[in-house]
Amino acid sequence: MSNEEMATLGAKRLTMQLDLTAQQEEKLKTFYLDQMESRRKLMEKSKKERDEIRQDRMEMNEDQKEELRKILTEEQFTKWEQLQEKRRKGRKAPMRERQN
Numbered sequence: 001m002s003n004e005e006m007a008t009l010g011a012k013r014l015t016m017q018l019d020l021t022a023q024q025e026e027k028l029k030t031f032y033l034d035q036m037e038s039r040r041k042l043m044e045k046s047k048k049e050r051d052e053i054r055q056d057r058m059e060m061n062e063d064q065k066e067e068l069r070k071i072l073t074e075e076q077f078t079k080w081e082q083l084q085e086k087r088r089k090g091r092k093a094p095m096r097e098r099q100n
Contacts, residue, residue: 007032 011029014020069077
């Protein structure tokens with residue numbers, strides 16, 4: 001359903017329950033549409049912030065990896081990467097499987 005349809009349905013439902021006037025029903029419909037638009041904007045903002053945080057974290061991880069590469073020998077770094085991969089795979093497994 002579209003936002004318009006949901007707002008209309010919600011307003012009609014309350015109109016029947018509360019015996020609202022046509023004017024009140026229209027105002028309620030507008031109120032619902034405004035609320036939906038506000039929520040949509042908030043969700044978009046949250047998604048953008050999550051994406052930005054994820055990107056920042058990825059960049060930070062790459063920087064940290066480069067620092068580690070300077071500290072460790074090539075063999076040590078390769079082993080560290082293998083340990084990290086094993087750790088990532090362990091996180092994805094359900095808790096039940098990890099304990100076995």
